[in-house]
Amino acid sequence: xxxxxxxxxLQVIKHTSLNNHHVxxxxxSEKKLPKLLAGQFAEISAGDTAGTFLRRxxxxxxxxxxxxxxxxxxxxxxxxxxxxxxxxxxxxMNVILPLGNSFCMPAxxxxxxxxxxxxxxxxxxxxxxxxxxxxxxxxxxxGARDEENLMETEELSELGTLFTTTEDGxxxxxxxxxDHPVMQELKEKYSKVYSCGPxxxxxxxxxxxxxxxxxxEVSLENTMACGIGACLCCVTETTEGxxxxxxxxxxxxxxxxxxxx
Amino acid sequence: MAQLTxxxxxxxxxxxxxxxxxxxxxxxxxxxxxxxxxxxGIVVKATTEEHxxxxxxxxxxxxxxxxxxxxxxxxxxxxxxxxxIYPALRKYTTKVIANVSGSTIDSYVAVAEIxxxxxxxxxxxxxxxxxxxxxxxxxxxxxxxxxxEVTKAVxxxxxxxxxxxxSPNVTTxxxxxxxxxxxGADAVSxxxxxxxxxxxxxxxxxxxxxxxxGLSGPAxxxxxxxxxxxxxxxxxxxxxxxxxxxxxxxxxxxxxxGASAVQVGTANFINPGITIEIIEGINQYLDIQGFASxxxxxxxxxxx
Numbered sequence: 001x002x003x004x005x006x007x008x009x010l011q012v013i014k015h016t017s018l019n020n021h022h023v024x025x026x027x028x029s030e031k032k033l034p035k036l037l038a039g040q041f042a043e044i045s046a047g048d049t050a051g052t053f054l055r056r057x058x059x060x061x062x063x064x065x066x067x068x069x070x071x072x073x074x075x076x077x078x079x080x081x082x083x084x085x086x087x088x089x090x091x092x093m094n095v096i097l098p099l100g101n102s103f104c105m106p107a108x109x110x111x112x113x114x115x116x117x118x119x120x121x122x123x124x125x126x127x128x129x130x131x132x133x134x135x136x137x138x139x140x141x142x143g144a145r146d147e148e149n150l151m152e153t154e155e156l157s158e159l160g161t162l163f164t165t166t167e168d169g170x171x172x173x174x175x176x177x178x179d180h181p182v183m184q185e186l187k188e189k190y191s192k193v194y195s196c197g198p199x200x201x202x203x204x205x206x207x208x209x210x211x212x213x214x215x216x217e218v219s220l221e222n223t224m225a226c227g228i229g230a231c232l233c234c235v236t237e238t239t240e241g242x243x244x245x246x247x248x249x250x251x252x253x254x255x256x257x258x259x260x261x
Numbered sequence: 262m263a264q265l266t267x268x269x270x271x272x273x274x275x276x277x278x279x280x281x282x283x284x285x286x287x288x289x290x291x292x293x294x295x296x297x298x299x300x301x302g303i304v305v306k307a308t309t310e311e312h313x314x315x316x317x318x319x320x321x322x323x324x325x326x327x328x329x330x331x332x333x334x335x336x337x338x339x340x341x342x343x344x345x346i347y348p349a350l351r352k353y354t355t356k357v358i359a360n361v362s363g364s365t366i367d368s369y370v371a372v373a374e375i376x377x378x379x380x381x382x383x384x385x386x387x388x389x390x391x392x393x394x395x396x397x398x399x400x401x402x403x404x405x406x407x408x409x410e411v412t413k414a415v416x417x418x419x420x421x422x423x424x425x426x427x428s429p430n431v432t433t434x435x436x437x438x439x440x441x442x443x444x445g446a447d448a449v450s451x452x453x454x455x456x457x458x459x460x461x462x463x464x465x466x467x468x469x470x471x472x473x474x475g476l477s478g479p480a481x482x483x484x485x486x487x488x489x490x491x492x493x494x495x496x497x498x499x500x501x502x503x504x505x506x507x508x509x510x511x512x513x514x515x516x517x518x519g520a521s522a523v524q525v526g527t528a529n530f531i532n533p534g535i536t537i538e539i540i541e542g543i544n545q546y547l548d549i550q551g552f553a554s555x556x557x558x559x560x561x562x563x564x565x
Contacts (some may be wrong), residue, residue, distance in 0.1 A: 005293040007534060045531075053478060054323050055531060096533065225321050225328060226530035230286040232306075232332045233321035233497060242314050247290075 003034045005228065007096050010070070011085045018073075018151045023085040024061060026071040027093070032069055037102035038127040039219055039251040042072065043227040045094040050083035054225050055096065057246075058084075059196075070097075072162040073122040073151070099227045100250045102201040103127055103194055103217055108135035110191040114160070115177055115205050116142045117197025121151050123219055127194060128159035139163065139190075140233060142179035143201070146170045178204045186212040195219070199259070206254035216254040220245045262549035264554035265540070267301070267522050269499045270422045270447035274301035274356055274522055277555055278512065278540045281446040281503050282307055282360035282386060282426075283332065284477075287346055288353060294533035299540065301522060302356035305346075307388050308376075309361075310368040316393060322459040323467035327356055327478025327505070328527060329457050333393040334362055339372045343379065351381045358424070362388040364397035366414045370529050373419045374419030387412065387446075390428030390453030392475045399453075402428040405440035416445030424501065427451040427492070429481075434488045435495035442496045450501035450524065451492060452485045465503040477527040479505040486518055493519025493560060507535065508540020516543075519560040 010027035015022050015163045040200045043055035062071040074085040087093055103123075106112050112131060116124045121142050140157075143165035150171055156162050164172030165180050173180050177197070186193060186209055195205040196219040207218035222245040224234035229247035236245055239256035243249065265276035280288075287305045288297045297303060315335025322329045336342070342359075350357050359382045363369040369387065376385050383388040389402035389411055401407045412425055425441040427434060429452035438449050452477025459468040467473075485504020493500045499522070502515030509529040515523045528535045543555065552558050 005533075007294065007532070029422075038385055052323065053326055053328060223319055223321055225323075225330075226533075228286075228290050228533060230284060230290045231321070231330065231468070232283075232315065232335050233330055235315070235318050235320065235335070237318075245362075 003098055005096060005099065006034055007094065009092045009094050011092045012089050013069070015088050018141065019148050021076045022151055023074045023076065024071055025061070025074060025085070025087060026062075026069055028069050029066075030041050033063070033065075033068055034098055036060045036070060036098050037067070037104040038130040039123055040098040040100050041227070041250060042095045042097035043099060044072070044084055044151035046080040046083040049094070050079050052078075055227065056080045056084060057099070057221075057224055057227055059219070060098070062125050062129075073119060073226065075119040084129065094173055096227060100246060101248070103130070103219075103251050105134040106131060106136040106192055110136045112138050112192040113182070113190045113193065114135060114140045115193060115195045115197070116140075117201040118144050118149060119151070120197030120201070121156070122196075123196050124194075125152055125155055128156060132159060139182065141165070141177055141180055141182055144179075176199055176204070178208060183208050186214045188261075190214060202221055203259055210254060217251050218254050218257070219250045220252060225239070254255050263544060263552055264556070265544065267555060268523055269384070269424070269501065272302075272356060272422045276301040276540050277516065277522040277543070278536055279304055279358070279501070279522060279524045280529060280536060281524035282388065284526040284529045287350060288357075291529070291533050295537050297353055298355045298434055298504055300355050300536055302383070303345045303353070304358045304360050304386055304524060305459070306336055307334050307344045307360040307362045307391065308336050308339050308372055309363055310339055310371045312336070312341065317454065318472040319468065319470055320474075322474070324457070324459060324476065327476055327480035328477045329459055329469060329474040329476050330454070331393045331474035333471070334391055335399070337461060339375050347379055347381070349416060356383040357381055358384045358386055360386045360388050360426070361415075362391055362398060364394065366411050368397070369411055370414050370418055373415045377419050377421065384424055386415045386424040386426050386450055387415055388426050388453070390426050392428070392430065392454055392456045392473070393471060399428050399430060402437065402453075403431050405436055408437050409440040409444040412441045412444035412446050420514070422447045423484055424448040424450050426453055428453050429484060429488055435491050438492045438496045442498050446498060448499040448501060449492060449496065450503055452481070452488050452504045455481050455484065477505070479507050481505045482511060486514055489515055489520050490518040490562070497556070506539070509546060512539050512543060513546055513558065516555065516559050517562045519562070521559055
């Protein structure tokens with residue numbers, strides 16, 4: 001089931017600013033895009049003028065096979081992401097995709113919980129759509145510093161019940177994702193939990209899931225160079241030793257990770 | 262179209278462009294992007310006697326026109342290589358070269374002895390220049406006596422082409438090159454990474470788990486080119502140029518400085534198809550400059 005990785009130029013067709021440091025770029029390609037799965041990512045070139053050296057990895061935020069479009073949620077952190085995030089319709093960017101494994105889909109009829117922290121919502125949109133396409137259903141729990149940083153709430157709420165938390169209490173439950181009451185009902189309500197966000201958040205979600213006896217998949221974001229398993233820089237410690245986040249991940253079952261030790 | 266074939270000792274390469282160890286996996290990682298057999302050769306990830314997990318994350322930091330790495334020779338050991346990786350490498354018709362490392366002379370010899378039995382491994386590249394391991398690695402490559410000792414020991418058990426990969430973290434690289442030439446090396450490749458460091462000023466912590474690491478990429482190219490030029494004037498055996506090559510023009514600089522072939526490293530991370538573009542670019546250069554063969558431009562630097 002290996003989809004051939006490709007280097008290709010994407011044309012930006014839509015630039016949506018979510019807040020002052022997050023952008024969604026919707027892109028298309030002259031060639032037919034390879035099949036993209038929820039949890040996979042692309043290595044995007046910041047171009048020659050950014051002053052950066054390596055490509056930058058970004059999750060597939062959304063993918064539409066019929067429309068031949070793919071979108072990325074870009075968090076503007078440094079020169080590379082600023083350059084990519086400034087691209088406007090009509091401009092193009094060079095990408096390598098599809099990279100990495102993908103989230104395991106639930107069985108038909110199952111109900112799962114998707115959890116995201118900050119820009120960790122990036123892979124959840126396509127994940128929610130894929131879960132529904134697999135005949136399952138989902139609730140979605142996202143958390144952020146404040147209301148402004150809760151992103152894609154409208155799109156996500158169309159795909160399942162949306163729960164929110166903010167650290168300052170400006171929206172939803174005040175606190176972290178793990179402070180939301182739904183986290184205490186995992187065993188009763190869900191067959192599986194998915195998580196993407198900062199490491200401490202994913203660790204906390206995974207701990208509760210494991211204690212509740214519910215399977216948990218997390219999407220890691222280690223610093224990487226190549227994205228194709230050649231440099232061995234992005235490793236994470238697992239029960240089977242060091243594994244590359246770019247090729248063995250980015251999605252791991254939380255039980256295989258050694259981060260609790 | 263000019264002749265692109267070059268020879269390194271008994272090894273004939275269809276063109277002078279190889280890949281550098283640790284930047285190209287075992288070749289398989291690049292099958293989606295390029296015809297690996299179109300390369301002059303591939304140097305696969307370093308193999309040690311024992312399974313190694315390598316260093317802790319974080320292992321990489323981006324720098325200006327380059328990157329630091331501290332992978333630390335992560336590999337599954339020679340037994341796994343022979344049983345699980347080597348059979349798959351046999352599909353390649355290009356020359357497959359194995360990079361060999363260790364922490365003691367005996368461990369280098371143990372790996373070299375097994376590599377010698379593997380028909381499809383055309384040569385080994387002795388890694389006496391890895392800066393990211395506590396024992397062995399670069400420790401062998403920074404003194405003439407130890408570089409000579411490990412080369413001699415491996416030479417006794419390895420009958421095919423023996424390339425020794427040199428460290429730039431020395432005062433006089435020509436002396437090390439001479440020492441390994443006198444000890445039986447058939448060729449030298451240089452440079453491995455330059456020892457470097459980066460600090461996160463906000464956390465005041467080093468960016469690498471090992472504090473120091475190896476710098477690669479275009480940032481090191483002028484240093485690498487100078488060292489290749491110096492070594493090519495010093496030894497009689499062929500020199501393979503490595504260090505920041507990211508274009509055909511970069512590769513040609515190394516050839517002009519006296520390298521018989523080149524290895525492309527970090528550039529593979531940014532453009533997995535770069536090696537093929539470099540081969541095409543060299544071809545065009547030879548035609549434009551009127552060289553009938555790539556060999557005519559090796560060492561063709563004009564200094565007067």
